[in-house]
Amino acid sequence: MLKQNHRAWVEVDLSAIKHNVQQLKSLLTAPTELMAIVKADAYGHGAIDVSQVAIEAGAAWLGVATIPEGIQLRHAGITAPIVILGATNGIDEIKAIAEYRLQPTICNPKQALIYHEVLATIQEQVSVHLKIDTGMSRLGVNWQEAMAFVQLVQHLPNLEITSIYSHFATADDRDRRFMHLQAQRFEQVITALKAEDFHAPRIHICNTAAMLSEPHLHYDIVRTGLGLYGLYPAPHLQSYLDLRPALTVKARITQVKEISAGTSVSYGQSFIAPQDMKMATVAIGYADGIPRGLSNRIRVSVNGQKVAQIGTITMDQCAIDVSHVPNINVGDVVTFLGSDSENTADDWANLVGTISWEILCGFKHRLPRINITKTVDLTDRRLFSSDHI
Template sequence: MNHFSTQYQQQRAWVNINHQALVDNVQALKSFLNPHTQLMAVIKADAYGHGAVKVAQTILQSGVDSLAIATLPEGIELREAGILAPIMILGAINSIEQIKDIVKYNLEPTLCTPHQAFIFGETLAQLNATLSVHLKLDTGMSRLGTHWHNGIDFVNYIQQFPQLHISSIYSHLATADDVDTTVMKLQHSRFEEVISALKATGVDIPRLHLANSAGTLCDRTLHYDMVRVGLALYGIYPAPHLHDTIKLQPALEVKARITQIKTLSPGTGVSYGHTFKCDQATKIAVVGIGYADGIPRLLSNKMKVIIRGKFADQIGNITMDQLMLNITDFPDLEVEETVTLLGKEGDLEITADDWANSIGTISWEILCSFKHRLPRVVIENS
């Protein structure tokens, strides 16, 4: 069923979110995991541009065990929308006021340093409150986390605070999407070394997690008690060599409407800077979407769109609110017709990977770029 309201039928451009694809991706991931491994869905950055609240509602009903976000406001938004599942904050929180909100909204923070743990412990003691917390070790990402060499001391320090309940210990892989697994295996061995040492000292080991999307798909020994899956949830493979692991379906499409059609004479320049000049009489379509909506300007003169099941070339520099297409081979197109910028139409498909590869970036950035003046339209295929 396609819930496409008359409100969105009037939009110049919009984003379709296929929630059946999300459900299918969750099921594919759950089937791939080790039997006792839980699935944590990473829905930070508004679920990678897919709409965090609605995505959370759908995937929790489909078997996701818990959620992860990056910032406190992201967690508050989910709680205020009625989401009751465990929510882990991946980013580092250091503010006393934010700690109070974490308690209020029953969120689960990441602790990265002893100093941060001290602030939490002291604040919680004053509030007469306790929290489930997740301890992060830096095994080679060189971002957040206590250095793995100091992992045992870090865990022992946390245990001095009765207000802090260690829900998990985790780390993050820096190169799991590389064909060369040398660094990933090194990080894995470092993580294992800390965990083995903790066991030897009699520490009651909580849940462990290490794998992101790439780690989940490339090596089942990384699954542990839980995996943190972001990109794969939305139907995008984190690397080409992982395409044959499971079947994923992109959940996001970008659509826009033609707003004007005109024919240009030979030699006429198109858009700012005249980076494209017509070498013959050229019929063009102006489309109501641009870089302010999240279409990378670097795609200018490089991207294609799909119209009526055929590819059409984008020409000239992409502007803030509009872009132009060469539709010379589409003689009967009309204003208000729909153009597919990302997505599938017939046998043709344009993916976030296609855009990313064209401009030297990653599909994560593409998905997170679509601005909120593009309405999100939920598509449910029954």
């Protein structure tokens, strides 16, 4: 099994994750707690290691999207409360949630009743989080029906209400009117419940963007995703904290060659050499998570120099212009994202018309995740063998 001589890989700086958790927690006032969102393999950073570091740094909760994500963390020995943010309805799903002490989101009365019936057959009780739809229109009961929903769940003995929460749709926008409308609706729900002598153990509505900009909405828990990984939800939110991106993407050169003026590079002849050039082929492509839409649009770093990516990015490979890089060799490491490159996930997202969340989640699992504080120097060409291309 290959260990050091990867063709391409993702480096994760766990010290940056720790720093970011500490920065985020500095905005909170006790007893407000931090929930680290580690779904989608911690946005591509590696859910187990990120979860462990986040908890050590002070996160009290973990949030995932699916039951297998939660089970993976339990198998790793993580005992912190894990909230399933997605909807779950199946009998086997409910039994697995009970077995692994996961905490599901309950989105509507029908789901609550299914849970109650299944749990009654296995004589189990689970902690649940009730989702209120205040304007996202994705999951949750309509905020105007929240009172009846909560009262129903209250009377289901196999369900223990642990929190009531909602989710903002526009917290990263400069125009905060809709976010404030959602916050008002959520507050109306909480006030109405209190009037009926129901006091939710915990309430929460803030994601990273709202956490940064609306401290009066922190309530009992804040849920932080993108900020955990060192990125800001929007440029106008960058002044609140000093966050450090944790992810770097690297790959090795597999061939270096001279090409003459007029030579086309890659599919579709999207790049024609304007003069004699030296180019290098790099073992990474769109199947690894480098968007094809970045073709001919980015600069990368190799041997301390910034160079242009040229030609169409293909499934497993791409090309770079190394005409002015001395002593370039097969096995040299090219940095595509983060670290000493010119590129951030935000930059790539802007170029291809998406969001940084999608860029981070796009790096496929054939790229090994390597914690840079635990590994050997992967820039050493002596570790590289063309037999492993």
